Amino acid sequence: MVAHFLRLKLTLLGNTLRRSVWQTIGLCIALLYALFVVGSLVVAAIAGGAADPLLTGHVITLVGTITVLCWWIVPVFVFGVDQTLDPQRFTTFAIPHRSLIAGLAVAGLISVPGLATALAAGGSALAWWREPWLIPVALLGSALGVVACVVGSRAVTTALAPLLESRRYREVVAVTAIIPLVLIGPAIGWATEEIGALSRETNGGSVTVTGDGALLTAVLARFGELAAWTPFGAPWSLPVAVHDGAWGVAAVRLVIAVGTIALLWLVWTRSLAKALVNPPVGGGKGARSKGLxxxxxxxxxxxxxxxxxxxxxxxxxxxxxxxxxxxxxxxxxxxxxxxxxxxxxxxxxxxxxxxxxxxxxxxxxxxxxxxxxxxxxxxxxxxxxxxxxxxxxxxxxxxxxxxxxxxxxxxxxxxxxxxxxxxxxxxxxxxxxxxxxxxxxxxxxxxxxxxxxxxxxxxxxxxxxxxxxxxxxxxxxxxxxxxxxxxxxxxxxxxxxxxxxxxxxxxxxxxxxxxxxxxxxxxxxxxxxxxxxxxxxxxxx
Incomplete structure (x- = not known):
């Protein structure tokens, strides 16, 4: 059944591309850009692993945390961006519920963001190439992270589907979403400047590369440790804990990662079952207006x-x-x-x-x-x-x-x-x-x-x-x-x-x-x- 969903997704994608030249061009450009980004991230992970594997592990944890958050949050703002396999279309088919869930989950990776996330996650394991015995642990964490991305995205959108069907809610959420997106760049620039200022103060007014690097390392390590205890960063931090010999910490983080996925799977399963029986209906009362x-x-x-x-x-x-x-x-x-x-x-x-x-x-x-x-x-x-x-x-x-x-x-x-x-x-x-x-x-x-x-x-x-x-x-x-x-x-x-x-x-x-x-x-x-x-x-x- 999962293979059938994959073939169906690929067939729908191929038909869409044959219908529009612009869509084909856009997909090719998106794929090339995604490959460039993924290649850059993998090269950076390999280079970072050669210089400082532990610091690179903290950076991967932070990047993985942001990736999971984006997979969960962005679909709320761009609801319905991928409706090629809308679950409502399978309501009249006698498909077992577990098979439907598994097929939708695997098919969710057949997209530019899905493939880029999977490739980047797998390539990040190469950061531990100097200690090959950690690569399987990193691959396990990356796989759990990718699963958390896909299952969490589906669970959130399915659970919020009745609310998202309201046009007024979509309008408010969409406009509100612009604010943090626009402020990301200035906030990063401001934070970078503040870190530099703090570094200059730490070094008594003399700016040195060593001081700035030490401060940046401390900041990244601190935030990486904090993110590692969240459901978003726990899977990506497994090789860091194993590298430090903290097997108990690694076990707890593994439990957090697996438990998060299980909880999301349960939420998605129940929300989808409810949606298939009682599909959300958009619309609602029209807005009252006076005059012209x-x-x-x-x-x-x-x-x-x-x-x-x-x-x-x-x-x-x-x-x-x-x-x-x-x-x-x-x-x-x-x-x-x-x-x-x-x-x-x-x-x-x-x-x-x-x-x-x-x-x-x-x-x-x-x-x-x-x-x-x-x-x-x-x-x-x-x-x-x-x-x-x-x-x-x-x-x-x-x-x-x-x-x-x-x-x-x-x-x-x-x-x-x-x-x-x-x-x-x-x-x-x-x-x-x-x-x-x-x-x-x-x-x-x-x-x-x-x-x-x-x-x-x-x-x-x-x-x-x-x-x-x-x-x-x-x-x-x-x-x-x-x-x-x-x-x-x-x-x-x-x-x-x-x-x-x-x-x-x-x-x-x-x-x-x-x-x-x-x-x-x-x-x-x-x-x-x-x-x-x-x-x-x-x-x-």
Whole structure:
């Protein structure tokens, strides 16, 4: 039965790849990237084992702990990312429950993350190549870790399936998930800087490689020991305990690992049995609404109707809300490296970045409309009305947000003398990027998460198309913004008020001019390609 599930999974995967060239390209790129990452990790493990096997064992424990946590947590945010073997489809088949569970568990490894995790886990055992008798112990721990990843992922998603079926819950969770994901990089940078500062204090103000290495070793060993006693890190720490001769500790950690897997298996079995008898039903009570909402606030014109609908999307659609959440976190993201380096002027980058993100977020608005774009085609909405209707909400609400971010960063950095040039750069970036987005969204569309899906979900085969379209648009924006960027840097370096006011004037004039030109070009492209755009969005996988 397990072999049958594997053949079924491979057959479904092959049919998916034959249906879409982009999915085949995306899978090939993902496999190559996964092989590169796995190869790098294995080489690092072998090199670390030659230098310091014990420290390498602690690092493997930490990495394994993070891997297990990601396998358990990420599917909660990206629920339904792999539905090729949805258990609900086997409800009418007389498949023994244990066979169904075993088949789903093994088939769960047939994916890029699953294969990469299994290969990296097996390769990590080579860290003990100088003591070959520990390699079987490491392989046992790696196997238990991989099983914990797969079984834990299935158990968590199956147990939370009734809750995850609620669209409102998915929206809140998906938007909330953006916060820790965005803060991972700045937090790592801040922690690294703090460790370096602590090392300098420990060495009496003299920075030495030996001191930094000793401190880093102590930190990794400490965190590795703590992680080893958790259900996430226990399987990966078995060779470390055996290496130290702590057979009792190794036995306890083995019990923790096996007990965790057994408990997860029990939770998954009972949750799946309940789900197969009483499958969760999504939906629920619809949201109550009074009046016409934003349609009451915008003029009763084609431009006003499109603007009202887009404003509603910005407020209620979690795919847009996720981007807004990143925007409001931008000052905090830049605050951590600015504080660590002592250069608070880094905060001034928040304004231009927010302006670019806001304006560039509508570069695939037609793709986000999905089948609702048929209303524009069926009603004969003109390109001018469509382009200006999508641009107005960004101009009105985005302009207010940008001004607030600029004022906040100026107050935190204390550089009020840069108010005029910073506003010029931000407003110019908003206008010219919005003009480019107006053209791009009428010329290029690519798959995005569908309405109701998690904003963290990436449609299969969309990676390459998304990357190429966004890279092209960003290059155009950079070229058009080059004069404005040069003026802004000049104003920052010279501190000349005249240059600052010139930057403000040039930014506003360039932004308005390129916005008007971009909207007109986008309108002509929209009028010419509207039926083709509808066909493309309806064909999204």
């Amino acid at each position: 909402g934003w349609f009451d606030r915008f003029p009763a014109t084609p431009v006003g109707a499109v603007a009202a609908r887009c404003t509603t999307y910005w407020i209620r659609d979690p795919r847009y809300a996720a981007g807004i959440g990143v925007i409001f976190l931008m000052p905090l993201i830049l605050w951590l490296p600015a504080r660590s380096s002592g250069n608070l002027e880094l905060l001034l980058l928040a304004g231009p970045v927010v302006a670019w993100v806001l304006a560039f977020s509508v570069s695939n608005d037609v793709g986000y409309d999905y089948t609702a774009f048929a209303l524009h085609v069926a009603t004969g909405t003109s390109g001018r009305a469509d382009r200006w209707g999508r641009a107005l909400p960004v101009l009105v609400f985005g302009g207010v947000v940008i001004v607030l971010v600029v004022l906040l960063t100026l107050a935190l950095s204390g550089r009020w003398d840069l108010t005029a040039p910073l506003l010029g750069v931000c407003l110019g970036t908003l206008g010219l990027t919005l003009g480019v987005s107006s053209v791009v969204s009428a010329a290029l569309v690519y798959p995005v998460p569908k309405p109701g899906e998690s904003p963290l979900k990436s449609p299969q085969g969309a990676a390459m198309a998304t990357m190429l379209a966004q890279l092209l648009a960003m290059l155009v924006v950079m070229l058009l913004a080059l004069p404005l960027i040069v003026l802004g840097i000049w104003a920052l370096a010279s501190g000349n008020p005249l240059v600052g006011w010139a930057t403000l004037v040039v930014g506003v004039v360039e932004g308005v001019a390129l916005l008007v030109v971009g909207v007109r070009m986008g309108a002509r492209t929209f009028d010419r390609r509207a039926p083709e755009l509808l066909q493309q969005v309806q064909a999204f996988p």
